[in-house]
Amino acid sequence: MRLRPFAVLSVFAVSALALAGCASGDEPTESPSPSGGDASSQCLVDAQPGDASNSIDVTGSAPDLTATVPANLEPADIERTITTTGDGEDLAAGDLVSGSYSIYDGATGDLLESSADTSPDDSGLVPMLLDPQQYSVFVAALECAPLGSTAALAIPGSAFGEGRSTVAIVAEGVEKLPTRANGAEQAPVDGMPTVELAEDGAPTVTLPGGDAPTEVQLANLQVGDGATVETGDMAFVNYTGVKWSDGTVFDSSWDRGQPTAFPTNGVVAGFQQALEGQTVGSQVLVVIPPAAGYGASEGNELQNETLVFVVDILGVQRAPEGTVG
Numbered sequence: 001m002r003l004r005p006f007a008v009l010s011v012f013a014v015s016a017l018a019l020a021g022c023a024s025g026d027e028p029t030e031s032p033s034p035s036g037g038d039a040s041s042q043c044l045v046d047a048q049p050g051d052a053s054n055s056i057d058v059t060g061s062a063p064d065l066t067a068t069v070p071a072n073l074e075p076a077d078i079e080r081t082i083t084t085t086g087d088g089e090d091l092a093a094g095d096l097v098s099g100s101y102s103i104y105d106g107a108t109g110d111l112l113e114s115s116a117d118t119s120p121d122d123s124g125l126v127p128m129l130l131d132p133q134q135y136s137v138f139v140a141a142l143e144c145a146p147l148g149s150t151a152a153l154a155i156p157g158s159a160f161g162e163g164r165s166t167v168a169i170v171a172e173g174v175e176k177l178p179t180r181a182n183g184a185e186q187a188p189v190d191g192m193p194t195v196e197l198a199e200d201g202a203p204t205v206t207l208p209g210g211d212a213p214t215e216v217q218l219a220n221l222q223v224g225d226g227a228t229v230e231t232g233d234m235a236f237v238n239y240t241g242v243k244w245s246d247g248t249v250f251d252s253s254w255d256r257g258q259p260t261a262f263p264t265n266g267v268v269a270g271f272q273q274a275l276e277g278q279t280v281g282s283q284v285l286v287v288i289p290p291a292a293g294y295g296a297s298e299g300n301e302l303q304n305e306t307l308v309f310v311v312d313i314l315g316v317q318r319a320p321e322g323t324v325g
Helices: 136-142 268-275
Strands: 058-059 066-068 079-084 096-106 111-114 126-129 150-155 167-176 196-197 203-206 217-223 234-243 249-252 260-263 283-288 308-315
Touching: 066 096, 066 167, 096 136, 096 308, 111 196, 126 234, 136 150, 136 167, 203 234, 203 308, 249 308, 260 308, 268 283, 268 308
Parallel strands: none
Antiparallel strands: 058 066, 079 150, 096 111, 096 126, 096 167, 150 167, 196 203, 217 283, 234 249, 234 260, 234 308, 283 308
């Protein structure tokens, strides 16, 4: 199994694991398997307990989840020990939950990052997306275990690349988060595209016709009462993007079946405007001309397109201190 190296040793930078089928386990220290099905067909990572993960002493619960990690931790492979078994539904890849985590240096046992430092509010909790591509560490830690479980994860340095240090992570999922906006509905804005929602919340966009606008246009379709998205934050969203030129959908997290996450300073300028200053639970309609989209991306298929996005803001996590630039 292999992870991309941490640019900053942070969950923000964790990327894809080489995934394997998951074996079921019935003992309390083993990784629970989903009820009513074949674990190997539903789990993505076969992270079983071992001496390293068993040696991590986990105390407390989210948001006050801490651990004592012995120095010179040397797992041979990725190991997971469920230290407390929750009573919720089994989690699966694609789930979005609130919870907490801490990252430790396996060589020294020192704390490197705690989600408590990146929580956007006084709950001390952060969104945790079980995404094999963006947040594979949460897949390894929490999938196929009941919601409310606490996991101790030991990851050998070789998973990040040659010469990397072992990392230990403790994590707990607290509750599932909505996958659609749930804010107060707002009156439509004249001249803007119209949006109809399917039963599951997926949007269909109808364009108003006429010339595309030359400036970014924003409208709130719903206004949530959650934390405010700030510059550099990681925003957890569901979205659909449509071309103004022909009304076709060119990208949609709804079509992929799960939310996604972006740092606000890692997207095109118009999308950044649609995120920053908004509150969790909001749904934003934004029209982005090429100058605020992909106009400077020579050869990009969207270079000359005006784009329309409907963005449901589901959660936010502050950037670790010193990483916003």
